[in-house]
Amino acid sequence: MELRVIEKTEEELRLEIAGEDHTFMNVLKGALLETDDVAAATYDVNPEQSGGQTDPILTVKTESGDPLDAVGTATEAINEKTTALADAVKAA
């Protein structure tokens, strides 16, 4: 997972996350959209055959606050979910 910031302002972030695909990006996008103060979150990824940019690019806009913090909060939320789910699976 290599990160490259393409654009960063106070309320907007465009971030390339190399080596990831829909598996994680869609989960991350979903978590970001449920995070407070996030106005918009999406990702864009091109197929392998297209040539050029094939690593996903995450775009986050916030209503207020640093978008990087929003990503941090979202990843924490994913961790919380996976931990709870793993426990529930073990208990079943």
Next chain:
Amino acid sequence: MSDADFDVQYIERDDRSARVLIRGLTPAFANGIRRAMIADVPTFSIDTVRFVENSSVMFDEMIGLRLGLVPLTTPLDEFEVGDEVTLALDVEGPATAYSGDIETSEPMVEPADDNVPIIELKEGQRIELEADAVLDTGKEHAKHQGGVSVGYRHLQHVTVDGDRGEFDEDETNVLRGVIETEDGDIVPTAAFDHDLSEKYPGKELTVEDVPGAFVFHIETDGSLSVEELLLRAIDTIEERADELHTKVSV
């Protein structure tokens, strides 16, 4: 999202296949787990073969391909991606070489099935080879997929609205998957031949998806158990979230 409240229930459960009902998932998360089970949980598979003798009717490469497709048991606690285990095969005709004839240098990594035919050998034909199995993910090559048939459907709730009109046609109402009845019973549709008019004859019904409730059908190739596959898939997502978290916090 913060009040992570999951409910996991096995509807059918075997060593290698299961139906699991998970409540409280978002579609994105359900699909992430599905994709991770297929492509991101590593298993052992033969990757390099050194032939000592091959007087069979097939080229080395064709036998190499067949060997790669033999599922090998994978204790993931003991190994990490990239680790190798050496295996060997020595069979002389007339006989059929089966996966069960493969000798292993590491008893924890052995063919998951003994009855996968590799090649039939006639009188005087022989194969002798040494092979390296490597631990890698399905993303790298499909032979490393632990989950061979993994998918999910929504749980469907069936409500009885009342009796069907006396002179209405008695139509079949075919449904696949798992339903939840009004009493909260979870019933696989196979129990009533996938036809709701068998279970509720002469009734007017409403069928709707239950939000956030997914019925996973998970089948493995024997490298891992169903529970191990599911837990490892959840782990890979967690690992990536943690990695991203560390990187954005810096």
